[in-house]
Structure formats: structure tokens, C-alpha cells
Amino acid sequence: MGNKEIVRMENIKKSYSNIEVLHGVSLTVKEGEVHALLGENGAGKSTLVKVLMGEEKLDEGEVFWEGRAIKISNPGEAQRTGLSMIHQELNLIPDMTIAENMFAGREMKKGCIVRKQQQNRAAGEALKRIGLELEPKHKVRWLKTAQMQMVEIAKAVSFGARLIIMDEPTSSISQGESEKLFAVIKRLKAKGISFIYISHRLEEIFYIADRITILRDGTMVGEGDTEFFDKDSLIKLMVGRELKDYYPVRENRSEKRVVLSAKGLSRKREFQDIHFELRQGEILGFGGLVGAGRTEMVMALFGLTRLDGGEVELFGNSVHLKTSRSAIAHKLALIPEDRKNVGLNLQGNVTDNIMAVTEKKYSRFGCINYKKRKIMASEMIDKLSIKTGSLNQLTGKLSGGNQQKVVLAKWLLNEPDILILDEPTRGIDVGSKAEIYKLINDMAQQGKSIIFISSEMPELIGMCDRVIVLCEGRMAGTLEKEEITQEKIMALASGTEVSR
């Protein structure tokens, strides 16, 4: 392994709609090294690699390729330069063969006729070179996720990639498959190919990475050879920011009365054997990594998908919530993770959205009462201080924070007993965040019970009475108020520690 650098990003700055998410980040990758990029969700890792791949434009800063300043403005250019990215969602076309996928867009041809045999042979050789025995004529659809990953790597290598970016490659494959992947990575490393490796699993970082860069809140907080770090120091660097004071104080803590009790909730391939009790006026947090099964669990709880097993009791009565309608009738509310695609009708105006759940309640004989609608909607707009031009403003035109408040308004109008909030502050600026925290706090104070899913640990610490951490669809542990720390959540979430 030489010390020659292959890529250097310097002082990269990037903003999305006036919110800076990268505040001058630098990253250097040397030839033939595996460089781990670590950080919490939202720390700016994916934005940084997107900038490198030309999927996002950088606002400031410079990128050097083998010492020469370059500008990459689209993924095609990145590929020609020698960069390749393997996304978490793989980019293969299922009904084409392995060979066709590997040569998609640069087919071997004679005139306008694809030379399939030649292509198959070349694909087979490329696969063999990274130690893979796969039949190039097989359709990609029938491959396992891990095999698809390998095909993508082989494709990247055959493109002449010299730096391969891998985004959480082991998040959806088994232990044994991960080991095979590491073997391939080591093999390619020996040939001078470099990797940027993004993962939340610290063990494998120590196993595979030569050097590490750690991001937090869009700034680089640590960089160095792997041997200079241990697990604790990494976790500290990743999460060790101070709690900001915008978490409101709640006076009366939760009461004893159990509002919702769940036993053995399971759904195939999503989550297994989840059990918890939610008390009146309690904010119960759910922590974990993205994809730990939290969203899937609450969707099933809310009747949007079916549970394979488990029991749910509301106020001591066993219930079967098979549709969102029955969940709503039982006074549940779900503020979903994906505000734009699940929470709102962006083509509808503010009033339509606020009234969507309660339209029937405020109607007579199936006819809506415009006057009443207007009153109810403006009341909610005032109550949540939603900043909107008018009642007829399209929700698609509102800012993220205000959109989220519209979703909240829609559900609060139905006066729910139990509110499920799935990443309620994702992608929202700091000011609106504080307002939403206050709203949630007020609701708890009024005796509503709240399930609060968040991947931002300070939020869980600041808001929750208790936190349940999920890891790969299972309960990794429960933390009571006093014991909630970022380190503990992180350790449970990444599966490095199993408590109790």
C-alpha cells in the first residue's frame, strides 16, 4: 500500500434550502485503503459522498483526483473519472442477465447488434477476477442481495473504478455473506483499489478499515488510522455533542395507568417479538438505526400492515386494528416518517389536509360545512402557529416545519389518546424543532400518551421518559429515564451490547 492519495476533498460546504448541512468538511483517501466514514444519521455522510459522486452540487470547496483539481457534475463523469458508488438500494435491473447488467450502457456491439457471447465471456472473467463463480447468463432477479452486491462491485471494477463507495453494504446481508464481502474487498485493496466504507457496525470497521473519518453535524470531528481509535472513543466522537436547551421541561411525569400494552408483536422479516407498555402521559422513545424495524412496527400497530403475531390491548381491552380506520376510531394517531409521501396530500391545500381525518365529524348528511371547516382549520393554524399564506395555500409550497405542523394539526383535531410520532423532526430546522418539541410536551402534559421514534439521540434523551432500543427488528434493551445516554443507545442500536 502506497501513500499516494487518490482523492482529496477540501473544505466542502453544502446547503439545502439555506440550511447548511456540511460546514467545510475534508476527506482524504489514499490508494489501496479502506476508509471508513462514520457518523450518526444526518451527520452529513451521504451528502458528502453524493457531492463526490456528482449527484449533488457543492457550494464551496474543492475536490482533487490524484492531486489534480477536478469538477464532477454528474454520476457519469464520476464513473469516467474512476469513481463508483454502491448504494444501499442496489441499482441492478432484475429481469436482465448479470452480463447485461454489467455492460448496461456500454454494450459490446458490432454495428447495432449486441455481441452477447463476447459480453458473457467478459462478464464471467470480471466476476472470476474478484473471486466469484456466477453464471453471467442468469437473471439478476434470482440472486441474493449479497450476490447482487458482488455483481455491482464486479461491474464497478470492470468499468475501471479506482475508488468504490459502499453505503452500509452489510445492513441487509448475513454474517457469513459479510465475510465473503470483506474477502473481496481485501482482494481488490491489494490491487490498489480504494474504498470509502459507510457503516454503523463498529466491529466490522475495526476489521476492515485502515483509516477513519468521523462526521458530526456536518463537521469533521476526527480522522486517523484505525489503530488510534477504540469503540468508546468512536462512539464519543460520533455522538458527543452537548444537549441543547430547547427540550422543554415537563412537570407531572407519567401516571401509572397503562394505556397501550403490546405483547409479542411480530411481522415477518420486519420485527420480532416486540413487547412494551405505554402509560398515560408518557413519552416512550424508540431508538435504533435506520431499518431497525421501528417504522414497520408502528405501521402494523396502526393497521396499515398486518401483524403476523402478537396482541395489542388498549385501556385493558384486547383489540385487533386491521385498518387505519379502526386505529383512528380507537383514538390512535400516526404522524409518519415520510411526511411528503405518507403524511400529506401535497396537491391539496392546507384546509383539505388539516380536515382529512375529521372531515366526516364536521359534516352533516355527507355534506361539508365550509364555514365550520374554515373555523376549525384557522383554529389549528393559530394553535400550532403554522405559517401559511392562506387557508387555501397548497401544502406542497410550505416549509418542512410547517408541513409537519399541518400533519400534527390534522391528527390533533381528532383528539387522539395515543400519538405515534415517527421521526417528527426529520429535515426540520432548529426553530421549528423546538416548537414541535413543545407541542409534544404539552400533549403529554395533557395526558396523551406518546410513542416517539427518533434516530437522533439527543432528542430521545431530551424528550423521553423511557427508551426502547431496537436492533435488527428485535428489542435490544430498555433504558429508564436516568440511564438514557447516547453511548448506551448507540451500543444497543449497533448490537454491540445486549442489555438484560
Add this chain to the structure above:
Amino acid sequence: MKYKVMAGLKKTSIFWALLLLVIIMSILSPSFLTGRNLANVVKQISINGILAVGMTVVIITGGIDLSVGSIVSLSSIVAAMFAVANSGYPLFVPVILALSTGVLVGLFNGAGVAYAKFPPFIITLSSMTIVRGISLLVTNGIPIFGLSDGLINLANGTSLGIPNLIYYLIAVFAAGSFLLNFTVFGRHLYAVGGNEISANSSGIHVNFVKLAAYSISGFCAGLAGLLAASRITSGNPTTGEGYEMNAIAAAVIGGVSMSGGKGGLIGTIIGALLIGVVQNGLDILGISAYYQKVIQGLIIMVAVFIDIRNSKNS
């Protein structure tokens, strides 16, 4: 202020286009702007207008109904079968049966979309062909003539000096407008078309809304078929061919978004009128029907293009 005026103009651009066209036509031909001719225009568009109302309801949910033209033919035949002068059934029998035929096919389409999860284009394309086939089968390809005066009078009569057809159109338009703008169901139609997933998680019965939307379109087509039978005084298995395209055109010209969740009936009716005025005007001017087709296609293109531009700018 100036901006607001501009925005208002843009929003109603299709209305101004219609007005402009009427002015141009009345300058070009003195016989255009006569009460009689205008009544004629509305009469001509009434069947398409009724279909377009149902079509709009379906398109608002994000779907499409290609079967309406075929429904027109089948329900015209059903009406004719039970209204031949010597059959002896009272008038309400063919009326009810023709309407039911439309609703039945609509229910079939709706069930296919909502519960069997067919893409709307596919299921209504299938039923378009199936229903047309049934029309040909039951008549053996031969039109049914000899309808009772009662049925013939439905569409061809006049009340207070105004053709009956115009009343039907106004009634359907008024009922549709009420449904879309003043009922919970109307709000749900927009919610489903705007974002089905969000609608479902808000507790809206998405499948029922879709089923109902296609049934409404079927009902409109059934009514159109009944009126068509009356108008041409026969039940004809080839009638209504291509009507679905005119209905879609009217909705699209009127600003109804094919992706769902946007648009309304005022636009659709103006769209239908625009098509009618162009046809009538070109007829008066003696321009060949071939040109009419080209011009109608161009109008759709221009109308939608303006729509795309406007929604991009705002």
C-alpha cells in the same frame, strides 16, 4: 395587485380562450352568434359533456375510464330493446335499465381497480373491448329501430323552447359540482387522487372511493347511452366509438390533471364547450372534418402545455 390579476387570468386562461374563440367566430360568420346556433352547440356537446363529468371524477382519483364509449353503445341498445314501440314496457323500464347497465360496468371497472389492483388503463381498456363485443353480440351487429315516441322525445324534445339535452347536461353538471365541492365524498376523491397512501393512513376508505368514482362514470355513460339512443332513434352497436377520447380531451383541456388530485368540473365543461365551438365553427365555415381533427388535437396540446408552464412558474 397586478400580479394577482395576472394569476387570475392564468387560472382562467381556458375561459378566455373560449371567449376569444367565440368572438373570432362571430366576426367570421354572422350565423354563429345566433340563439339557435348556440343552442345547437350546447346540444352537440351535451352527450360528451355528460361523459366528461364522469370522466373528471375518475381522473381526479388518478385513474382513467376508457370504457365509456362502449358503455354508451351497450346502454343505448338496452334502452332500445326495452323501448321498441311494440314492447309495451312503460318508459321508466328502458331508462332504469340503461342507467343500470352503465353503473354495472362502472362497478366492474371500479372493483378491478380498487380490489383486484388492475391499472385503470388496463381494466377499462379490457372492459371497453368486452362491452363493445357484447353490444355487437346482442344485436348481431344490426341496429334496433322503431323506438317509442316517449323515448325519442327524451332527447329530441324541448321544454320552454330549450332542447331537453341541455337540461340533462346542466343537471349532471350541477350534481357533479355539488358532489365534488360540497360533500365529504368529494373531498375524499381529491385526497385519494392527491396521495393515495396519505389518504389511506388518514382513515379514508380508498377502495370504496375508487369503486364509487368508476360507478359514477358508468352512470354518466349509461345516461349518455340512453340519450344517444333517443337522439339517433335507435340502439346502435357502433355508436359511441371514440367518445372516451373526447371526454378525456374535455377534462384535460379544462385543466384536470391526469396524475389526479387536481381540477374541477367548470374547467371540464369549458373544455367540452371549446371542443364544441371549434367543431361547430369549422362546420359553419365549411372547413373539412379532417382539419377539425387536427385542430382539436392541437388545442389539447396547447391547453396542456399552458397548464404545465403555469404550474412550473408558480
